Amino acid sequence: MGINRSKSSKSIFAKLAAYVDSANSFYKYNLDKCYIDFQKEDKETLDTIREINVQKFIPNAKFAIVSYRNRDMLIVVGEQTSEHDGSVLLNVNVDLAIFVYAICNLQGNVNYAIPPMRIYNEILCQPEDENYHGHQLEDLQEVFENVSAYEIVEESSLIKNDVYDVYAYHFLKLEREKIGRWDKKTLDLFEDIIFSGNDKIPYHNIVMSMLANQWNHSFLETYRCIERLFSVIRLEAFYDVLGTELTLLAVAKEIEEKISWRPNEETAIQEIFKNIVTTAIENVKNSYKQVKGMGVAKWYYKEIRNPIAHYRAVHSPLDLKEKEWNILLQFNLSVIEYLYRKYRGKI
Structure with a gap:
């Protein structure tokens, strides 16, 4: 792929100018005079970046896997840097090539904590200084959101071309450093799935569960991983006698499309x-007296899944304790690990 130096430089300063203009500033500047001081090494390394996988599912999340200097790396924009010991991921110093790629290709934003007039004075006006020889990396890092880079260690159990699996581990490391809503067992189960090496798991759902701001959304994303295999569960015996080269999921897809059959959830x-x-x-379940006589599978489907997946007049928002939400998520994660291990060779 490589990165065009002229276009990337113009793009970066245009972002800064737009932010300054948003403050209704009447100060003048000449963007044509602003440029990045690319050294010889920068020019060479900019041409070596190759995109492998860029996340596309999650709004406002910016991360990608790239090949750079013969190493596969996770690049993350706009988040705290996670710290690693080198056994799975290895922290990499962000150089100019990585920074320019991240801001231009992953749509990095200006650091809005910095007043527009400061950017005007310290960045856009600098070309008027007779000693100006272009902007350095350090000048730009401060005025844009954080960029982090991590080498994906070859010996790790991560699926190295799955951007969601790799990102999930980065995010998990951040969550382990916090006192947050997840308890240790929930985080451990997330980690088991991340390290499972099972490329059939839809890791984008796992990431969206981890990023969700509401418990019901976290539950729903893990439930979707389970729901994806309902037809597989019901069709397995039929599939085993077909002798087809299609996967079980492909057969289920054909059946649903051709005769509109879907499994009973x-x-x-x-x-x-x-x-x-x-x-x-x-x-x-048993802590709620009104459903004490209901079977656990029926309770899970009728009283937990349905109010989360739907919001009809008959449904009320769930009012569960944090510990109970963790237990439900732990159950879902255990089911995901079990089902995707069981059917891995068929889907």
Whole structure:
């Protein structure tokens, strides 16, 4: 791919100018005089960056896997830097090539904590100084949001071309440093999935569950991973006698498209509950007297899944404790690990 130096330089200063103009400034500046001081090494390294995988599902999240200097790296924009020991990811110093790629290709924003007039004075007006020889990396890093880079260690268990799996580990490291809503067991189960090496798991759903601001959204994203395999669960016996080269998911897709057959979700959940330890979520269910006589699989589907997935007049927002939400998520994550391991060779 490589990066065009002239275009990237103009793009970066245009972002800064737009921010300054947003303050209704009447001060004059000449963007044509602003440029980045690319040294010989910078010019060479800019041509070596190759995009491997850029995230596209999550609004406002900016991260990608690139190949740079013969190393695969995760580049993240606008987030705190996570610290690593080099066993899975290795922190990399952000050089000018990485910074320019991140701001231009991943749509990095100006650091809005800095007043527009400061950017005007310290960046846009600098070309008027007779000693001006272009802007350095350090000048620009301060006025844009944070850029982090991590080498993906070859020996790690991450799926190295899956940007969501790699990013999930970066985000998990940040979460472990906080006192937040997740308890240790929930984080450990997320980590088990991240390190499973199972390329059939939809890791974008795992990431969206981790990033979600509401418990019900975290639950729903993990539930979708389970829901994806409902047809697989119901069709496995039929698939085993077909002798087709298609995957089980491909067969399920053809059946749904051709004859509009879809599995009954409640029945599929009943099948899952036969093979998974449900003691913890049964304890959650039994703490609510109004559903004490209801089977745990039916409760999970009717009283948990339905109010989250739908919002009809019959449904009320769930009012669960933080500990109970963690237990439900732990159950979902255990089911994901079990199902995707069981059906990995068929889907």
